[in-house]
Amino acid sequence: MLEFERTLGVLLPWEFSPSWIAACLLAAGLYLRGLQRHRHQGRTVGFWRPFAFLLGVGAVYAVTQTHYDYLSQYMFFTHRAQHLALHHAAPFLIALAAPLPVLAAGVPSRLHHPPGRAAIVGILRPAYRLLQHPAMAPLLFVGLIYFWLIPEIHFDAMLSRELYQIMNWSMLLDGLLFWFLVLDPRTPQQGGLGYGMRILALLVVIPPQILLGAYLTFSENVLFDVYAVCGRAWPLSPLTDQQLGGLITWIPASMMSVAGVLIVIRSILSGKGDTHLGEPEQERGVPQP
Numbered sequence: 677m678l679e680f681e682r683t684l685g686v687l688l689p690w691e692f693s694p695s696w697i698a699a700c701l702l703a704a705g706l707y708l709r710g711l712q713r714h715r716h717q718g719r720t721v722g723f724w725r726p727f728a729f730l731l732g733v734g735a736v737y738a739v740t741q742t743h744y745d746y747l748s749q750y751m752f753f754t755h756r757a758q759h760l761a762l763h764h765a766a767p768f769l770i771a772l773a774a775p776l777p778v779l780a781a782g783v784p785s786r787l788h789h790p791p792g793r794a795a796i797v798g799i800l801r802p803a804y805r806l807l808q809h810p811a812m813a814p815l816l817f818v819g820l821i822y823f824w825l826i827p828e829i830h831f832d833a834m835l836s837r838e839l840y841q842i843m844n845w846s847m848l849l850d851g852l853l854f855w856f857l858v859l860d861p862r863t864p865q866q867g868g869l870g871y872g873m874r875i876l877a878l879l880v881v882i883p884p885q886i887l888l889g890a891y892l893t894f895s896e897n898v899l900f901d902v903y904a905v906c907g908r909a910w911p912l913s914p915l916t917d918q919q920l921g922g923l924i925t926w927i928p929a930s931m932m933s934v935a936g937v938l939i940v941i942r943s944i945l946s947g948k949g950d951t952h953l954g955e956p957e958q959e960r961g962v963p964q965p
Contacts, residue, residue, distance in 0.1 A: 686742060687743075688742065689745070690741075690742065690744075691837075693741065700736055700737045704730060705782070706779050707730070707779055707782060709782035710777075710781035713781045714778060714781055725772075725774065725775070728769045729769065729773035729775045729778075732769030732773070739761045740758075744758070745758075747909050749834060750906055750907060751903065751908055752903055752920075753921040754909075756920075756924040759824075759844075760925075760928055760929060762847045762848045762851060764851060767848065767851035767855040768855050768936070770852065771852065771855035772939070813854050813857050813877060814854070816850055817851075817881050818884045825892075831900070835902065854877075855936070859939060860874075871944050875937055875941075878933045878934075878937050879937065882933050882934075885929045889922045889923065889924075889925035889929070889930075890922065890926055892918055892919070892921055892922025893923055894919075898914040900918065
């Protein structure tokens with residue numbers, strides 16, 4: 677019983693955040709409701725797409741609303757692992773699941789056409805297109821990593837609850853925008869980004885991440901003294917902590933882009949753009965705002 681209570685305690689929020697809880701519960705709830713509707717309509721859903729989506733949402737919850745969040749605030753390498761999940765792994769899994777048709781099916785009918793929808797879409801469309809431009813998306817994807825690792829900005833973000841939340845939310849939202857762009861289930865003929873541009877976008881973000889990761893790994897100076905101010909969760913030397921964080925920024929982050937390239941190549945070879953776990957084409961699609 678004591679061991680169970682300890683495990684349950686670790687899974688509970690370190691710092692309760694209504695926004696993260698609401699986002700995870702809403703995403704999972706809408707998706708499960710949409711799955712149920714699809715099955716009632718006799719539409720094939722499969723196993724892997726729901727698994728990928730729920731695993732991605734679960735990863736977001738795990739690094740923001742469990743005691744892991746404590747570690748991410750008091751160790752640099754666990755912080756880098758948190759951002760790897762928020763910016764790379766979780767958005768990758770969510771985009772790979774092509775969840776938008778299922779999520780739309782989960783939305784109550786009365787909310788499909790809310791008042792003022794046309795005006796809201798008209799305002800958001802230019803910003804969305806700018807963020808999804810094939811030149812802007814990779815720049816923003818890499819730029820945010822660099823921005824939050826500027827030592828002075830990182831120091832302020834780790835000491836400010838509000839700025840810390842802004843940092844994490846910006847990483848998640850930017851990750852979703854990027855991975856939905858390059859893993860868009862639509863073919864170029866259906867309005868998706870061309871396969872060559874997808875591969876280029878995935879490849880151009882690799883060298884900057886390698887350079888940043890290598891710089892953190894091989895630097896002989898401690899760059900982030902905020903962890904000395906706050907204290908580290910584990911008795912790890914500052915340089916070792918920084919080196920581990922650099923390796924996380926360097927290797928797994930770059931491998932995610934390689935995985936994305938392989939998925940796009942599979943799409944090209946299939947000739948149908950069917951990159952998403954073998955699911956029916958009519959259930960996929962990323963509607964533009």
